[in-house]
Amino acid sequence: MSRFWSPIVAGLHPYVPGEQPRIPDLLKLNTNESPFGPSPTVAEAMAAESGDSLRLYPDPEAMALRETLAAYHNVRPDQVFVGNGSDEVLGHAFSALLKHDLPLLFPDIGYSFYPVWCGLLGISYETVPLDEAMRVRTEDYRRPAGAIILANPNAPTGIALSRAEIAALLAEHADIPVVVDEAYVDFGAQTCIPLIAEYPNLLVVQTMSKSRALAGLRVGYAIGDAGLIEGLTRVKDSFNSYPLGRPAQAGAIASVKDEAFFQTCRLAVIEARDRMVAGLSRLGFEVLPSSANFVFARHPGRSGGDLMRALREKAILVRHFEKPRIADFLRITVGTVGQVDRLLGALAEILGRNS
Numbered sequence: 001m002s003r004f005w006s007p008i009v010a011g012l013h014p015y016v017p018g019e020q021p022r023i024p025d026l027l028k029l030n031t032n033e034s035p036f037g038p039s040p041t042v043a044e045a046m047a048a049e050s051g052d053s054l055r056l057y058p059d060p061e062a063m064a065l066r067e068t069l070a071a072y073h074n075v076r077p078d079q080v081f082v083g084n085g086s087d088e089v090l091g092h093a094f095s096a097l098l099k100h101d102l103p104l105l106f107p108d109i110g111y112s113f114y115p116v117w118c119g120l121l122g123i124s125y126e127t128v129p130l131d132e133a134m135r136v137r138t139e140d141y142r143r144p145a146g147a148i149i150l151a152n153p154n155a156p157t158g159i160a161l162s163r164a165e166i167a168a169l170l171a172e173h174a175d176i177p178v179v180v181d182e183a184y185v186d187f188g189a190q191t192c193i194p195l196i197a198e199y200p201n202l203l204v205v206q207t208m209s210k211s212r213a214l215a216g217l218r219v220g221y222a223i224g225d226a227g228l229i230e231g232l233t234r235v236k237d238s239f240n241s242y243p244l245g246r247p248a249q250a251g252a253i254a255s256v257k258d259e260a261f262f263q264t265c266r267l268a269v270i271e272a273r274d275r276m277v278a279g280l281s282r283l284g285f286e287v288l289p290s291s292a293n294f295v296f297a298r299h300p301g302r303s304g305g306d307l308m309r310a311l312r313e314k315a316i317l318v319r320h321f322e323k324p325r326i327a328d329f330l331r332i333t334v335g336t337v338g339q340v341d342r343l344l345g346a347l348a349e350i351l352g353r354n355s
């Protein structure tokens, strides 16, 4: 608290990131990072941009990276926007596209950063409850709205809508912007990028933090109609013209170009997830169907908070949200097969069962 704060600061409810503590032998399954490193080509490309060239500002338009992403996703560079992590891209989308007289709609259980940006930017919003199966029901969004945002797959449930379901939502809401946050799409959901040609109200946001193992680099991007991208660019250039340094732009390009490495890691996570879901089910957990690199699960016999603390005693971190409807659940990041087995062994001990 300081008397020098602007009036808005005391009323903010900032996002609380998952913790990054230093504990020996720690198994970190709490922030959905990749258990694998990035493509080795990333470090090489970054090293080449970490010498004398650092004297010079980076390309403010990040044209080489946008061209690489455009080619990869089969769109034009003027349909691509890049930023310092998808959190920054989303933050700019809230400013540029989601602030209207009518409320912004998003699921009651979703990415907990959305209400935080609304608070910062003075955006009015309404949450729409997930159904009993913890799914987004698109019919429930038929109400007066200024815009819609949802994560697909949703976080922290991991449940995905199909592209056809999102297309129906877009068609019903053709007059308002719809942002689809695809942070986890590479782990088994369908991307909506092919829909941007037909729906100029659609902005798809993706990140290199999860499936490309680059959480530490901070690169995210959005794909949509050139008009939407121009709006984002106006906000960006009113805030920070150089959100991505030279090493970040070079590293991100190298990652996109190493398709074989990307596919190998992505498929390894999906395989380890299958093993984790099967193991948790054997231990009596109810596991929601996940299309992400985490699972959302609850045990009928033990509260989420209890299990989270018991795992922490064994140096395993998982995420627990002390919130209505989801306090019983744990969100557990999928690691390597070895890490999954360590988690299952620890849970079996805690629950007093054989895994």
Ligand SMILES: *Cc1c(COP(=O)(O)O)cnc(C)c1O
Pocket: 084, 085, 086, 087, 088, 111, 151, 155, 181, 183, 206, 207, 208, 209, 215, 218, 219, 220
């Ligand atoms: C992790 C995450 C993000 C943000 O990722 P960045 O590291 O900022 O790119 C955005 N949306 C959801 C749903 C996420 O889980």
